[in-house]
Amino acid sequence: MFATVAQLGPHAGREVTLRGWLYNLRSKGRIHFLLLRDGTGTCQCVVFAGDVTPEVFDTAGRLDQECSLEVTGQVREDARSPGGFELQVTALQVLGASADYPITKKEHGTDFLLRNRHLWVRSRLQHALLRIRAEVIAASQEWLNAQGFVRFDTPILTPCSAEGTTNLFSTSYFDLGPAYLAQTGQLYVEAGMMAFGKVYCFGPTFRAEKSKTRRHLTEFWMIEPEMAFADHEENLRVQESFLSAVVARVLDRRKEDLLTLSRDTAALERVTPPFPRITYDRAIELLNEHATELTDAMPPRWGEDLGAPHEVLLSRLHDKPLFVTHYPAAIKAFYMQPEPSRPEVARCADLLAPDGYGEVIGGSERIHDADLLERRIREHGLRVEDYGWYLDLRRYGTVIHSGFGMGIERAVAWIAGVHHIRETIPFPRMLDKIYP
RNA sequence: UCCCCGAUAGCUCAAUGGUAGAGCAUGCGGCUGUUAACCGCAGGGUUGUAGGUUCGAGUCCUACUCGGGGAGCCA
Numbered sequence: 141m142f143a144t145v146a147q148l149g150p151h152a153g154r155e156v157t158l159r160g161w162l163y164n165l166r167s168k169g170r171i172h173f174l175l176l177r178d179g180t181g182t183c184q185c186v187v188f189a190g191d192v193t194p195e196v197f198d199t200a201g202r203l204d205q206e207c208s209l210e211v212t213g214q215v216r217e218d219a220r221s222p223g224g225f226e227l228q229v230t231a232l233q234v235l236g237a238s239a240d241y242p243i244t245k246k247e248h249g250t251d252f253l254l255r256n257r258h259l260w261v262r263s264r265l266q267h268a269l270l271r272i273r274a275e276v277i278a279a280s281q282e283w284l285n286a287q288g289f290v291r292f293d294t295p296i297l298t299p300c301s302a303e304g305t306t307n308l309f310s311t312s313y314f315d316l317g318p319a320y321l322a323q324t325g326q327l328y329v330e331a332g333m334m335a336f337g338k339v340y341c342f343g344p345t346f347r348a349e350k351s352k353t354r355r356h357l358t359e360f361w362m363i364e365p366e367m368a369f370a371d372h373e374e375n376l377r378v379q380e381s382f383l384s385a386v387v388a389r390v391l392d393r394r395k396e397d398l399l400t401l402s403r404d405t406a407a408l409e410r411v412t413p414p415f416p417r418i419t420y421d422r423a424i425e426l427l428n429e430h431a432t433e434l435t436d437a438m439p440p441r442w443g444e445d446l447g448a449p450h451e452v453l454l455s456r457l458h459d460k461p462l463f464v465t466h467y468p469a470a471i472k473a474f475y476m477q478p479e480p481s482r483p484e485v486a487r488c489a490d491l492l493a494p495d496g497y498g499e500v501i502g503g504s505e506r507i508h509d510a511d512l513l514e515r516r517i518r519e520h521g522l523r524v525e526d527y528g529w530y531l532d533l534r535r536y537g538t539v540i541h542s543g544f545g546m547g548i549e550r551a552v553a554w555i556a557g558v559h560h561i562r563e564t565i566p567f568p569r570m571l572d573k574i575y576p
Numbered sequence: 577u578c579c580c581c582g583a584u585a586g587c588u589c590a591a592u593g594g595u596a597g598a599g600c601a602u603g604c605g606g607c608u609g610u611u612a613a614c615c616g617c618a619g620g621g622u623u624g625u626a627g628g629u630u631c632g633a634g635u636c637c638u639a640c641u642c643g644g645g646g647a648g649c650c651a
Contacts, residue, residue, distance in 0.1 A: 164611085164612075166611070166612095166613050166614090167607085167613090168608065168609070168610055168613075168614085169606075169607035169608055170607080170608045171607095171608050171609065172610095173609075173610050173611080175611085184610085184611080186610090188608075190608090220609070221611095239602090240601080240602070241601085242586070242587075243587085244586090244587060244588090244600055244601050244612090245600065245601085245612040246587070246588060246599070246600040246601080246612070247587085247588050247600090248587060248588065249587080249588070249643085249644085250643085251642090251643055251644075252587065252588090307649085324651090345651085347649090347650070347651085349648095349649055349650065350577065350649085351647095351648080351649060352645090352646080352647085353645095353646070353647075353648090353649095354645090354646090355650085356649085356650070356651085360651070362651065436646085436647085437647090445648095445649085445650090447647080447648075448647075448648090490651090498650085498651080499650075499651055500651070501651080502650085502651060546651075547651030548651090549651080550651055572642095572643095
């Protein structure tokens with residue numbers, strides 16, 4: 141009877157067959173200890189010389205790391221096995237050999253591990269991390285679904301730049317000229333919002349930026365909710381509830397993986413609404429007050445965007461994710477609603493994760509007035525004719541609306557507590573790196 | 577695009593300008609409870625590329641290539 145490592149408990153005392161890969165082998169004279177992983181967990185399988193034929197015992201002692209195996213034996217409770225149950229082996233069959241597996245038990249360099257990413261994902265820490273990623277994605281979608289949001293998929297191939305100036309990957313689209321890989325689904329999701337009230341899109345987005353930092357990928361996944369009749373305040377409330385719910389679910393269901401990654405879960409327990417909020421104006425003041433703590437950076441002047449060192453410092457002054465609201469309109473996207481009493485700032489917010497993980501969510505109230513939106517498109521040097529359909533959304537039953545986008549990888553990096561974003565996606569795409 | 581650091585065995589790293597080393601991995605041998613097990617033996621190298629300085633260069637100098645860290649931009 142086949143079993144999985146995670147479900148061994150009910151089989152205690154009985155004989156089962158596990159199928160998986162050899163994580164590690166330790167031999168001690170007349171005993172071999174096989175660590176078998178099957179994706180659900182890792183189980184220590186013990187081969188005693190007296191329990192099996194000499195041929196099987198010899199085979200067990202020569203197994204290669206990561207060979208695939210079927211192992212049959214009796215399930216026994218034993219604290220010395222990682223999952224609390226071990227298998228006393230009676231039979232064993234190699235399914236696929238694994239000579240010279242490159243990733244060994246000692247340390248490796250980043251470049252080597254990324255070149256072997258297709259194998260690296262089998263390793264313990266990577267396995268825990270990617271499980272957390274899957275949980276973040278599932279939690280995000282299921283929370284939104286439960287709140288009445290409808291998933292509304294947006295195109296990846298797009299005819300023009302959604303936000304203008306940033307670098308896009310381009311390809312040729314038959315004889316219709318260039319097409320671009322989407323850097324956001326936001327404009328399209330606004331069309332969906334007017335059909336369904338509350339929608340979100342979820343998929344890969346692409347930025348051809350020459351960014352070489354621990355927070356950047358050229359291909360990353362983003363979940364972008366958009367809500368009709370929601371203003372800036374409502375937008376922030378949804379964001380803090382959403383992110384808190386995602387964190388709570390990871391704590392509930394993937395605590396073991398967080399511990400595998402040595403994540404301080406107490407810091408995650410604090411992630412509950414409301415989140416602290418400061419305006420951009422206040423952020424500038426704070427940065428000037430703490431200027432001496434800024435290494436290799438000056439406090440920004442009003443009108444300049446916040447840099448990575450600034451975001452790190454601001455987030456360190458708070459023990460929860462931090463909203464920075466009302467950035468100067470001039471440094472934000474063209475579609476953001478100006479604050480009525482101060483049109484030089486936008487009704488927007490960046491949500492900064494603690495510990496220097498940077499902006500995990502960016503959002504805003506959108507301009508709902510057709511004339512203002514058209515003016516902004518022109519002011520940003522964009523072609524109005526490219527945005528005909530987008531302007532239509534304001535011509536046919538416009539409403540106040542808001543939305544935001546969360547970068548999955550940044551959220552996962554912060555929640556899991558891993559330093560570099562490249563490990564939070566199975567196959568990272570970075571500047572100068574596209575293999576495997 | 578800019579700044580800093582690096583490149584030596586399959587992998588991770590040592591080596592005052594003076595004979596190229598270790599751990600892991602691999603192969604062989606030993607050990608009845610190991611937790612990246614341990615112990616013994618063995619094989620494994622055009623020191624990133626091209627020039628230069630020197631009696632002598634892994635080590636110093638120049639250029640290039642590749643990689644790592646950071647910045648800008650952004651999620």
